[in-house]
Amino acid sequence: MKLRRALVGAALVAPMVVGGFVLASDASDAPGSAGGAQAALPEVVVAEVVTRSLSESAEFTGTLSAVQTVELRPRVGGYIESVRFAEGGLVKAGQVLFQLDARTYEAAFARAKADLTQAEERLALAETKYARGEKLLSDKVISESDFDVLKADRAEGRARVESARAAVRAAEIDLHDTKVRAPIGGRVGQALVTEGNLVSGGTAGATLLTTIVSVDPFHVYFDVDEPTYLRFASAGPTGRQADGRVHPVPVRLALLGEEGFPWEAKLDFLSNRVDPVTGTARARAVLSNPSGKLTAGLFARVRLETGAARPTVLIDETAVGTDQLGRYVLVMRPDASLEQRRVELGAAEGRLRVVRKGLAPGERIVLKGLARPGAKVTPKLVAMAQEVTRP
Structure with a gap:
């Protein structure tokens, strides 16, 4: 019986790890503790939040699409005499791709x-x-x-x-x-018909010879949520061009495996309606591709600037804890006691996360250590990670 009570007492004082810090039970209140008030204050690692001037933004998932796509079909019928291109290569507008007899x-x-x-x-x-x-x-x-x-x-x-x-x-x-030419410049696909085959032309059912997609520039299509849509669609005359289109707002992109958002594009289209089922609207950006590295169909992370630059609080994500009520951090008060603070997080900036609500510039938060809300601690001050990847 005494052994069971000892095990229960040990479990009550065991620390609980949440996020990058540890929430500890109050050992001074445990049965059998003595001199709890005189115990040394626990040491925790504390860092001041990072403040940077960043534009307000939102992130979405997009898809690259060719501006022009052509299914190449002959205008006249006949036998294929020669195929004059390398499959998968780049072709110029007006270049002869197929020669008919x-x-x-x-x-x-x-x-x-x-x-x-x-x-x-x-x-x-x-x-x-x-x-x-x-x-x-x-x-x-x-x-x-x-x-x-x-x-x-x-x-x-x-x-x-x-x-x-x-x-x-x-x-x-x-x-x-009889010389079937490329109507646009771009990347040509597979030759679907080879020398010696008879093809038909001049009708809707003409033989498909190959396909060509333009490579510079590209369109990037993505779906924005209702709040983002309203920022642009309800901007009024000052938010749109003379012809009613949205202004070319800066857009940043990252492909699979890329750090940060190295590609720059411009918003050039916003749909005239919101899908009532998904609550999203289609948006499009124009992306230059002078090197020809990109190809249609690639997925991309899209960051759309939705507001002007303003002071923004960023923190190390390891400082964030989670419970049933949501995310929080432990903030150190001036008297070295800790306060549990609910936070609303935004986009990632390298190793840091934007804090939309909950923290103010100059505040210090716990990164790791034995800690509980309301307790006083001995802070060990370190620098918050300074990595901010946004250009």
Whole structure:
């Protein structure tokens, strides 16, 4: 029985670790303790909060998307004669990617030009007859009806020439389209059709040859919450450009595995509605990619500036404890006693976390050690980590 009481007493005075510090029971109140008031004050590691001027921001998850995406299909049909690009490589606008067998289209072009020559010769004859008829009509050698025939022949000749010219132009375009060119510059995909295959063209069901996506710049799409949306959508005339679009607010990005937010972009679009199911709205930023390192479909962490720069409190995350009511830290009062303070945390800044509510500049908090709210301690002052990665 005595052994059981001893074990229970030991459990009552055992310290409980929460966050980076230890919440200890009051040993002076335990049965059998003597001289608790005269016991040495516990030593704890204390650091002053870091204060930096940072812009108010919010973080989201986004996806990179190409500004332009093209499914390349031929405008004319025929056999593939050659494929003239490296799969997965960069291509320039106007570069020939596929060559179709052009012999049939060359012949059609030559026939159209011959028809045009014939029509021009017939028109020249009709013009001559018309000029002669005008003189004969003035001399009353021919009748009005005969002259009307000459006039109609001239008009018909002119129409035939215009039709032949249009046929030549159409044949020339078809011949030109036997060289399938890249309509945009970017990164080309896999060649879905190789040499010797017959492809169809000129219709909605034309054969898909390959795809091309632009690489510079990129769009970054992400969904913002309602408070963030209202900051921009309700900004009024001063918050938007003359055409009603949002101002190009700075946006920072980080790809998978990157520290901080090394990529810089600009907000250029905010949706005109909030999804009532998710409570979010689609936003878009424009990201330069001159090196071609990025590719469509990558995920990115997005930091959007939502307010002007202001003094911001940052703390080491190891100082934060958690209980059923939420997150808190232990703040050291001027008389070296400790106060439990509820805090609201913001985004991470390297090894530090932004404190939105709960702490003021100049306050000192417990990083680690045996401590409990209300108790007095012997502080060991150290410097808070100074790592702030935001540019």
